[in-house]
Amino acid sequence: MKFGVVTFPGSNCDHDLIYAMRENLGQEVVHLWHKDHDLQGCDFIFLPGGFSYGDYLRSGAIARFSPIMDEVIAHANKGGYVMGICNGFQMLTEAGLLDGALLHNASTRFICKNVHIVPASRSALITQNLEHKAYKVPIAHGEGNYFCTPDVLKKLQDNDQVIFRYCDENGRITDAANPNGSLDNIAGVCNVGKNVFGLMPHPERAADEMLANMDGRKLLAQLV
């Protein structure tokens, strides 16, 4: 698979993701620019973390209208793979490619720390072959509190669209393990077609031996 990582103005996890996919997972990765209309033949598009347009107005709201997003949306609608991490997840909900919205954390503070997440979906590419246990992956966001209406939540559950939930280190899904107030401890979801993924935690930050945490690499390896 050929991967592309889009840089928006204000993206700051683009290089981390490129490094993880290229150096840690040995994949072909190209750097895409928000003002272009060309996906350069990529099979899998990443929308990275950061503060696109400063996260002003609403996180992801302005970036969602970047020129390249026309192609990203078309790619997704044809069944192509797209994954948004953190700010990328926020863009995908703003663009309507994923259900729900990401509200301010319940604490109203930005939170950066290691959390644990447990795979949920048995049918999504990123989780179907993952061992069912707690993975230690960092979060870093001020707006990661997943919200959707009860109807949508039921749909997500019925269609096996929840990909990860926050849990404790033993894999138990508890309120105490929910870092930001997300509905149903949801850390990530996918679309009905299971080709568009959104995830608040940052697997690319836990993919290198030198950082003494490799759990994120296991997640990214599912995409390869």
Place this chain on the structure above:
Amino acid sequence: MKYKATIHIMPRDEILDPQGKATLLGLHNLGLDDIGQVRIGKRIEVEVEAKDKQAAEDKVKEACTKLLANTIIEKFEFELN
């Protein structure tokens, strides 16, 4: 008497509004070139119990100055009903 105040809080004129500035860039990128300055504030609605309109006004003003607005960088105005 119960009054309802609608408070508008805006960045003071001379203060940079990064949010408005980035939003303007987004609007221009969308092709909406005719849009000029954008400034973003917030609207707050509060209910206040007071003996008359003047008293209500004083209370809302106090709420704005002490907490709702940061008068070093923000200005406010409100309507009472």
Place this chain on the structure above:
Amino acid sequence: MSNQVSTPVTAEIAAKLGISADEFDKIKEVLGRTPNFTEISIYSVMWSEHCSYKNSILQLKTLPKKGERVLAEAGEENAGLMDIGDGLAVAFKIESHNHPSAIEPYQGAATGVGGIHRDIFSMGARPIAALNSLRFGDLSLPKTQHLLKGVVRGIGNYGNAFGVPTVGGEVFFDPCYNINPLVNAMSVGIVEVGKTASAIAEGAGNPVFIIGSSTGTDGIHGATFASEDIGEDSESKLPSVQVGDPFEEKLLLEATLECIETGALVGVQDMGAAGITCSTSEMAAKGNAGMDVDLDKIPTRQENMEAWEILLSESQERMLFVVKKGREQEIIDICKKWDVHCEQIATVTDGGMLRYFHKGELIAEIPAESLVLGGGAPVYVREQKEPAYLKEIQKFKLSKVPEATGEEHLEVIDFLLALPSIASKRWVTEQYDSMVGTSNMSTNDPSDAAVVRIIGREQAVVVTADCNPRYVHADPEQGCALAVAEAARNIVCSGGTPIGVTNCLNFGNPYKPEVYWQFAGAIRGMKKACEKFGTPVTGGNVSFYNQSESGGSVFPTPTIGMVGLIEDAFNKKMSMNFRKKGHVIYQMGRMVEDLGCSDYLYHYRGIKHSPAPYLNLEDEHKLQKALLKLIDQELIYSAHDVSDGGAAITLLESAFPNNMGFVIETPVEIREDAFLYGEAGGRAIVTVDPRYEEEFLEVASEFGVEVLVLGTVTSGRVEIDGEYLGDIEDFKDIYMGSLGKRLGE
């Protein structure tokens, strides 16, 4: 010049702008006439302490600044620059933003972070790590909580969006900072040697561009403001607060680095204090050039700004580029790509004269050299006087302090762990993105200093910011040497070799002889210690007037930012956490019966006056060399320096990360409380695999370092001198939760 702009100002107006009568005479002499208002405004900011260092430079010049690795010495560029081998250099600097943070904590701290990063990337270096050193007043005061929350949010929101990890720092509380918090921000960047940019303007005819945000009335006379005591009317006197825009800064970073990469730039300088005035005059003076500046070309945010407002505006996220004539389009294209505004506003001239034009008229004409440090800016020697409080300190007698023993240790330890200066700063640090850039090696493996790998290399830089102002207050010379020693010890305990220092000197009013006495003493201590550790001082910043008319002076606070290096970061990084049950715990370094300035004395016993802790620089240096050899030979499994709270707190902090405990015996030679809570320098607590104890002891004796076996690591039990004090989880709850609880969360 027209009548209006050529109207000479009076000495009274000059005085209002902080220009003394002598200084006013000197300005008249330089110009050969009486300056107009715009010109006197320019002198007032350029000759303020903030820009000219007029009261501090003679002291600063005594600090060691040479070294094999030094590529840019103190004062030469926007930040210090040191060679780290194989074609790379590290740029680093620390700077204060105390007074703006006292007025508007969120924006004050945010713009402090922005400003220090600009110093780094204006040199062509990409920032890879940020640190901060924060001092607040009594945490039980609502005002302190407001300031703390605002400052932390400001640092977080700016740094997080900018995308540079905040990897370390310190937070210290004392009532002396009640109205004047200290906010010191440090940035560390990496650049290829030979690809740096210099803050210079030269080559007559070269165009000068302003890049980034438009100019508004933000922070005008901020530089002057910073040079005055904070008083009752400070809030009303302050012009509009500078608002930080991290999004613009991120774009400015990328555009600036890309522009420098083209080779089309002659010079780059960021705009900080005194805005366009400072950057045009400093760049021109450095290149022995002049500049014709057209203020009408400068994009402004408000209409009808006065010339002096444009010149002195401290609007954030702006840069000045001197471009090679004929290559303007390359710069314009890059700025367009990044949606960053750029505009030609000036031209470099021969002759060293700065000429500012507004509405078609020449409104100010000043020799650049006359404005700057090292040029015409005044230099003063200030009077010194030993402060009266030293008499109180000299009265201290350890024998009069009751000794804590046995069961009381539990009470003391619980008390110390809950002190806001000692308790975990998790509430603060979790609001900072500490992991962006995937380079922070201390996230999952905590160490005394932050270890930040250089992507694509085996090397890591090791960074820390340290100062215990209580020590400096008690004895400026010893206290500042202790700050340097602790910074170096933190780097060594993380596996790094210290290479250089940047300093942020926060003091009171230098015109008060007692304050200047503290300042001079601190500089002596810094000099001594930096010479010992071979760490040249590459620059930094001086912040005077950190005191209030109503509240006295803050503790003298010379924050030491230190940078070190690990060549093989994957294998030679050391962490502070106990690793395995049964490992033997040693204290390395001289054991002394000393409780001077300890948290135990100050807070638990309520003794506010005691001497600075013991320090022997020779022993300290030996300890550090021994530690580095032990780490290199993989003979120790953890290393953690003894500092705030003493050995008891050091042991607990080593035990917390892996939920381990310890069983120890205190030595009989000295008081139990002195051993457990004393803060004497030159000590570290390490763990050793019992199989390699002999080799460990050999290395220690090779360097002549005293060692003391304390006990062993347990799986959670904490026991001192046969007294079971509890399980590590009990202590950890207090340690982790105290700060949040104090803040009502």
